[in-house]
Amino acid sequence: MTHTTVPLTRRRAGETLRRDAWWIQPAVVFLVLSSFVVYATWAAFQNAHYTAGPYLSPFYSPEIFGDSPHAWFGPKPGWWPGWLPFSPALLILPIPGLFRFTCYYYRGAYYKAFWADPPSCAVGEPRKRYLGERYFPLVFQNIHRYFLMISVVFLGFLTHDVWKAFWFTNPAGGVEFGVGVGTLVLALNVVMLTGYTLGCHSMRHILGGFRDQFSLKPLFRVPYRCSTCLNAAHNRWAWTSLLMVAFTDLYVRLCSMGIWVDVRIL
């Protein structure tokens, strides 16, 4: 049998014989991610209305420097350059932001939605040149695991914020145990973020995925299986936790502004 090599032809941008509305998914991803980035950037630069009672917005937690009682080291440091806008959130948000930016799931989603690389499966691409994640700059996506590790520490801070959200100041000036809707919102936010973080592909690797034989190291078995279980729905955790963290900030913000009233359950 003889073989004749035939050059492959390249399809034009957007060219496909697919009949379904393939553009809906990338369009929704584009819309939701863009909206989140715009809202988070706006909220981060506000430097106001990020606390309400015992609640602290996750965008501003941990508050390293700031004007609220939650601040670790008091107000804005004197050495902060005057020309540089200050907000406690600007010190924090890059970490979870880069954790999500380098997340394997989001990468696949935004390469399609923002770079059309490809626009969708089996749909022609607009660019001829392709470097993938093999070369600069996208080779730096490999640092995902470091942002994961820092994000795990941040989960601890957010959990501590939930604990503090159980303690309300009473009219006599004392502190009493209580549960408000905001407490539940903050707690649900931590649950979502934990599901997203522990199901991360890098976490799955660290917790045992790097091993070939679990039978020799049974300590890795359960953590790996739990992470694998969460990882199976990583995309859902990614979206729900993203929306939840934005809603939590919005809840605290609107309560702080007096637009919403936090209802005490206990």
Add this chain to the structure above:
Amino acid sequence: MEATFRIWRGALGSGTFADYRTETSDGMVVLDAVHDIQATQAPDLAVRWNCKAGKCGSCSAEVNGRPRLMCMTRLSDLDLSKPVTIEPMQAFPHSRDLVTDVSWNFRVKHQIKPFTPRTPDAADGTWRMQQEDVDRVQEFRKCIECFLCQDVCHVLRDHHLHEEFVGPRYLVYTSALEMHPLDTQERRDELRKAHGIGYCNITKCCTTVCPEGIQITDNAIIPMKERVMDHAFDPIVKLVGLMTGKVAGP
């Protein structure tokens, strides 16, 4: 009811779509319709097929623009009020009609370091393995080599980087070897350099089209990317390896 099938006809890359109308009935799949057309209207229509049960991986094509096995695509799942388009896979050189030359895949397979087991565990030359150690690998053994994942991968399909990227099928194959509890071979350097794992940008199209439901991206490619990261990039893993005297890895 009668339906129209718009089938790619031609050889060696050139050709055009030709319309065929044929009777359809309950339970028919696309391959049945193609066979019907071949038997009654186009005896020279070239189509590769074998088992008609979704297990041989021969009848891969693109039905309404989506890479699929023709024998597993039910007509009842398609809109028959419009012509059903059937074209050959786009990531491989075209031979004739619906047939493509997939031999590149077999050449790629030869480049991957073969299974290299450790010395046998028992005197009779046999090994002992635990089921939990081969669970992950067994998922990859379901692959029927239909090459739909290769076809839909934009690195091969749109960018034609066949010389630099082995494609999802062979990243799955390498994963099966790398994760195998008996295997002792080191393939991470090749994965990064010769096999071009960095070209994969995790769009999960390969997972979407896999007729065996293999979680190609999540269970094979990303774990390999992480292992390559351990091996090639991660200074902490390297430092731990230096301190403990162990080379990073399983």
